[in-house]
Amino acid sequence: MAYKITSQCISCNLCESVCPTGAIKVEGTRHWIDSELCTNCVGSIHTVPQCKAGCPTCDGCVKETNDYWESWFAKYNRVIGKLTKKQDYWERWFDCYSQKFSEQMQKHQGEILGV
Ligand code: SF4
Ligand code: SF4
Known part of the structure; x- marks a missing residue:
């Protein structure tokens, strides 16, 4: 740190x-x-x-007194940025994952409600 x-x-x-x-x-x-x-x-x-x-x-x-996960993500972001040459790789991955997750949840709720 x-x-x-x-x-x-x-x-x-x-x-x-x-x-x-x-x-x-x-x-x-x-x-x-x-x-x-x-x-x-x-x-x-x-x-x-x-x-x-x-x-x-x-x-x-x-x-620095970052918490563990803040520090972990900062390091992960730097490594991913160097490997992919894309500084926003993590944000894009997270956005995509969130969207897919949200779609799955809506589909699952639709099945439960019989919509
Ligand atoms: S910023 Fe401070 S602790 Fe870090 S390398 Fe420089 S002198 Fe050392
Ligand atoms: S007062 Fe500021 S500039 Fe001076 S040694 Fe401390 S941190 Fe560095």
């Missing part, structure tokens, strides 16, 4: 210069972390996440 920058950030830029993977992005004064690039500093020479360690605020930079 990647780190993220919160509204407590005071835009001091410290984290940008210490991140070993270039995951910290700056748009104007807004800082954010690209979760695709953030490795939690694992595999680098650092033993602790540098953005959190160097941040002068209490909670300007914190670990």
Whole structure:
């Protein structure tokens, strides 16, 4: 799970210069972390996440606390997007599945009601 920058950030830029993977992005004064690039500093020479360690605020930079399924779907979407080269593959699959499911339900209800 990647780190993220919160509204407590005071835009001091410290984290940008210490991140070993270039995951910290700056748009104007807004800082954010690209979760695709953030490795939690694992595999680098650092033993602790540098953005959190160097941040002068209490909670300007914190670990993401996505729930399990949110995180699972985000990862699944990234993998499917890379494999199929379609960023909306999952949404399209879900829409199609929902439609088929709805049709089956209506048909089943029709059979029960004798319509
Ligand atoms: S945890 Fe490490 S890799 Fe991730 S954004 Fe912070 S400094 Fe960069
Ligand atoms: S080190 Fe903390 S306060 Fe400074 S830019 Fe990064 S998140 Fe914001």
